[in-house]
Amino acid sequence: MVGSVPRAARAEIDRGRKESDVPRERRAPATGGEAAADDAATPARILDAAEALFADRGFHAVSVREITTAAAVNGAAIFYHFGRKEDLLAAVLERRAAPLAAERRRRLDALLDGPGEALTLEALIEAYLAPGLTIGFGSSEARTRFGRLRGRITADSGDARVQEILRRHYREPGRRFLDGVACLLPDLTPPDLQWRYHVMIGTLIHMLSKPGRVQAVAGDSPEDTYDPDDMATAQRVLVPLLAAVFRAPPTLTDAADTPRRPRRNDKNDPQP
Numbered sequence: 001m002v003g004s005v006p007r008a009a010r011a012e013i014d015r016g017r018k019e020s021d022v023p024r025e026r027r028a029p030a031t032g033g034e035a036a037a038d039d040a041a042t043p044a045r046i047l048d049a050a051e052a053l054f055a056d057r058g059f060h061a062v063s064v065r066e067i068t069t070a071a072a073v074n075g076a077a078i079f080y081h082f083g084r085k086e087d088l089l090a091a092v093l094e095r096r097a098a099p100l101a102a103e104r105r106r107r108l109d110a111l112l113d114g115p116g117e118a119l120t121l122e123a124l125i126e127a128y129l130a131p132g133l134t135i136g137f138g139s140s141e142a143r144t145r146f147g148r149l150r151g152r153i154t155a156d157s158g159d160a161r162v163q164e165i166l167r168r169h170y171r172e173p174g175r176r177f178l179d180g181v182a183c184l185l186p187d188l189t190p191p192d193l194q195w196r197y198h199v200m201i202g203t204l205i206h207m208l209s210k211p212g213r214v215q216a217v218a219g220d221s222p223e224d225t226y227d228p229d230d231m232a233t234a235q236r237v238l239v240p241l242l243a244a245v246f247r248a249p250p251t252l253t254d255a256a257d258t259p260r261r262p263r264r265n266d267k268n269d270p271q272p
Contacts, residue, residue, distance in 0.1 A: 042071075042073055042077055042081065043081045043082075045071040045072065045073065046067065046068075046071045046073060046077060046078060046081060046082070046088070047088075047091060047092055047095055048071070049067050049070035049071035050062075050067050050071075050088050050089070050092050051092045051142075051145050051146065051149060052070070052145055053066060053067060053070060054089065054092065054149050054152070055145045055146070055148035055149040055152065056148070058152050059085075059089055059152070059153075064078055064085055067085075067088070086161065086162075089162060090161050090162060090165055092149070093149075093153070093162060093165050093166070094165060096137075096146045097165060097166070097169040097170070098169060100131045100132060100169070101131075101169035101170060101172075101173055103131040104127070104128060104131045104132075104173040105172065105173050105176065107127035107128075107130065107131070108124070108127050108128065108173060108176045108177060108180065109176070110127075111123055111124060111127055111180065112176060112179070112180050119180065119183070119184065120184070121181065121184050121185070121243050121246060121247065122239050122240065122243050124177060124180045124181060124184070125200070125238075125239050125242050125243055125246075126235065126239050127177075128173065128177050128200075129200075129204060129235055129238060129239065129242075130235060132204055132208070133204075133208075133231040133234060133235055134231055134235075140229040143208060143231075144208060144209065146208070147205060147207075147208025147209035148208075148209040150205055150208070150209065151205050151206070151209040153166070174197070177197070178193055178194070178197060181193060181196075181197075181246060185246060185247065187250055188246075188250055189250065189252060191252050192250050192251060192252050193246075195251075195252075196245050196246050196248075199242075199245055200242050200245070200246075203238065203242065204238075207228075207234060207238075
């Protein structure tokens with residue numbers, strides 16, 4: 001027997017539901033315009049429901065029937081709009097990852113291809129973090145859902161198509177970011193840079209997927225803890241902290257043995 005939809009996922013989906021979300025058999029007959037609008041809204045309802053359920057329990061633990069029930073659509077709607085369940089997961093990821101990666105690339109390109117004096121470590125970190133904290137979500141619930149889903153996918157998805165989506169959207173911005181940091185911190189070897197990048201990504205994913213974790217552990221009163229939904233403050237706090245991580249002395253090799261890369265901001269740097 002298929003299990004019921006988890007209460008947390010159900011609540012997240014219900015927040016955005018309207019009259020048009022009620023199953024067809026319980027609605028008054030729709031006019032042509034209403035039917036067209038309802039059909040156009042169906043894919044978004046399916047994506048929202050799937051994202052909430054996948055984030056809450058993981059891809060393999062969720063059935064197609066649970067998704068259609070949560071989205072209030074008929075059993076064939078997922079196949080009609082997306083195909084297999086694997087195709088639906090790919091669409092869920094694509095919806096969030098594509099605009100996030102595009103904005104991240106835009107910001108990084110503006111820094112790395114622009115005037116040399118604009119390129120600082122803090123500016124690079126902010127260009128990378130800001131899209132993940134702010135854009136393409138519409139609500140703190142949606143941001144948290146995608147953060148949880150991203151963490152699950154990173155940990156346990158072996159699906160080749162999903163991994164290709166992640167590589168396509170995250171690899172190039174990651175490379176651009178690391179190239180920029182390498183110019184600014186030439187004494188760090190590639191392994192050192194990669195470890196520090198790993199710390200930054202882990203911090204971002206954990207903060208987005210577990211926004212209330214620190215409050216639960218600390219047990220302090222609300223007035224003595226930070227607001228996990230305040231992304232502007234999160235960015236203001238994280239940028240200098242992560243900059244300090246990247247600026248820490250080399251740990252994997254002796255700095256004297258590391259070939260020095262040219263600094264982008266050096267006075268003798270031929271780049272503009």
